[in-house]
Amino acid sequence: MKSKNTDAFTRLTDALKVLPNVGPKSAQRMAYDLLQHHRTGAEELVSALQQALLQVHHCRLCNTFCEGEMCALCADQTRDSKRLMIVHMPVDVASMEAAHCHDGLYFVLMGQVSPAQGMDLSHIALDKLVARLQNHAVEEIIIATNFTAEGDATAYVLAQLLKDFPGKVTRLARGMPLGGELEYVDAGTLAQAVYERRKITDN
Ligand SMILES: [Zn+2]
Known part of the structure; x- marks a missing residue:
């Protein structure tokens, strides 16, 4: 959970650990990589994730x-x-x-x-x-x-x-x-x- 005392980098690595099979080490590597090499990609990721969270739901009939x-x-x-x-x-x-x-x-x-x-x-x-x-x-x-x-x-x-x-x-x-x-x-x-x-x- 986000705390006021958590710095931005720690917050990012903690958030990445929600992904399957991603532990603290891989989360840290991903965070470095995104911030160092893929800043545009990271922005697109944030925006795509926000849109998906808003728009993707479960089908009323089949649950997909x-x-x-x-x-x-x-x-x-x-x-x-x-x-x-x-x-x-x-x-x-x-x-x-x-x-x-x-x-x-x-x-x-x-x-x-x-x-x-x-x-x-x-x-x-x-x-x-x-x-x-x-x-x-x-x-x-x-x-x-x-x-x-x-x-x-x-x-x-x-x-x-x-x-x-x-x-x-x-x-x-x-x-x-x-x-x-x-x-x-x-x-x-x-x-x-x-x-x-x-x-x-x-x-
Ligand atoms: Zn359906």
Whole structure:
């Protein structure tokens, strides 16, 4: 937190530590570098960050990041609204779209459940998902979480949550590499995993 006694350089390095995998040493290096070599770039960074904070919000329907109330995918009337694919992050939507294997809609959890951190559910958007399903008719839910310990835990939590869902609940086939994160899987493998998805509830 900013304190009146903190000098500008310390405040900057402290602020940079908010970035993933950036500890005190890297924060200090970044700060030196920005101030020494990239002052114009640093100004652009400040301005872009301010604009993004003001304009980028979560889509009302799918929870991904977008500007405005609804993202372009949710607004697209040609998509099959009866099939909803649940993914961890916006980057997974991009991977699926690049693989051209899903013409339905998405729901983005914005995180995953971690068994190592006590299966805490507070940081994934389960309430919003439930509301989404109550307000819009869906016939199939495709769970497209990663094939990692976290992805499996998230899929388990979703399967429990959806056990009374009247439609079909499926999960991507295990054609994916073990420990595979969707983000790093090639489009062909990803498409195959979607086509060979399997039912995980009895409905
Ligand atoms: Zn959306």
